Amino acid sequence: MIYKNLGVRDAAILIWHLTETEEELKGMLSNFELYKAEYEKLHTSKRRKEFLASRVALNSLHQCEFLIAYDANGKPFVDQNTLQISISHCASWVAVITHPLRQVGIDIELPSDKFRSLYVRFLNKVEQEALFDTTDLLKVQLAWSAKEALYKIIGEEAVNFAEQLEVLGFEMQQSGYFYVMHSVRNKKYTMYYVINEFFNLVYCIG
Numbered sequence: 078m079i080y081k082n083l084g085v086r087d088a089a090i091l092i093w094h095l096t097e098t099e100e101e102l103k104g105m106l107s108n109f110e111l112y113k114a115e116y117e118k119l120h121t122s123k124r125r126k127e128f129l130a131s132r133v134a135l136n137s138l139h140q141c142e143f144l145i146a147y148d149a150n151g152k153p154f155v156d157q158n159t160l161q162i163s164i165s166h167c168a169s170w171v172a173v174i175t176h177p178l179r180q181v182g183i184d185i186e187l188p189s190d191k192f193r194s195l196y197v198r199f200l201n202k203v204e205q206e207a208l209f210d211t212t213d214l215l216k217v218q219l220a221w222s223a224k225e226a227l228y229k230i231i232g233e234e235a236v237n238f239a240e241q242l243e244v245l246g247f248e249m250q251q252s253g254y255f256y257v258m259h260s261v262r263n264k265k266y267t268m269y270y271v272i273n274e275f276f277n278l279v280y281c282i283g
Contacts, residue, residue, distance in 0.1 A: 085269060086282050088181060091134045093171040094275075095126065102129035108142055127171065131164045134173040150232055163229050163280075170276050180283035182229035184222040185276050192217045199224060199238035207246045215272060220244040222279035223257050223268040230283045234261045244268075257281075 099122060103109050109116075112132060119125045135143050139160070146156045153162055163183045165172045172185040196209055196217045208216040224238045235241050240260070247255035252271045259266065271278045 086176075086179075088174055088176045088179075088280075088282050089138045090172065090174045090183070090280065091138050092185070092276075092278065093130060093134055093173075095130050095169045095171055097126075097130075099125055099129065102126060102133060105129075105133045106136070106142075111142060111144060127166045130171045131166075131173060134171055135162060135164075135175065138173065138175055152229065152232070163226070165225075167276070172278060172280075174280050176282055180230045181281065182226035182283070183278070183280040184225040184229075185278050186218060186222050187276055188215075188274075189218065190214065192221060195221075201239045201243060204239075204244055208244065215277070216247075216249055218277050219249070219255075219268075219270050219272070219279055222270070222277060223255070223281070226268065226279050226281050227257055227259070227266055230266075230281060231259060231262075235259060 106112065106129065116125060116128060119128055132145065135145070143158065144156045145153050147153055153164055155162055159178055161176045161178065161180050163174050163181045165183050165185045167185050168187055170185050172183050174181045174183040192214050196205065199221055200208065204220065208220055210216065223244055224242045227242060228235045243258045243260065245256045245258060251273070254267050254269045257266050257268055266281055268279050268281050
């Protein structure tokens, strides 16, 4: 189940390579009845598995049952609890981050060539010159994930990725951090990242 359990600055992170069936995932919840009504509203197996896996992951991190609710913008939160959460799915991977008080955002992506044509949509001209490399798209992918993760914290004030969020230049390693400037708040955020042959992960603790 668990690929890696990370922790930084009081945050807990679980990364999961999802191979379980729906029935197996149901069995991993100690009280499936808590989630049954929401589960039955989902129409595809993929969505149902993501729903179950995110709740199993969250409960596994904290060894108790949580009910996840969503605000008007679709942002998940734990009902009647100060625990802050963020969830990301990509193919068969699930990533969950929590923090007892501070807002968090996370994004997991598979290595992909799709960013070769998409980068102009979410990078400004300065970022394109600093980050785009025709032979290596990793920095561009990390930039996308960073903006996705940060949007989960900031919300509508960061909806325009190219104009409102700027990734500052950095030297890439297998893991580390870089900065993103949010122009609306004039605030710099630290983005942590992990890259390997399976996935690219970026997360932020607000």
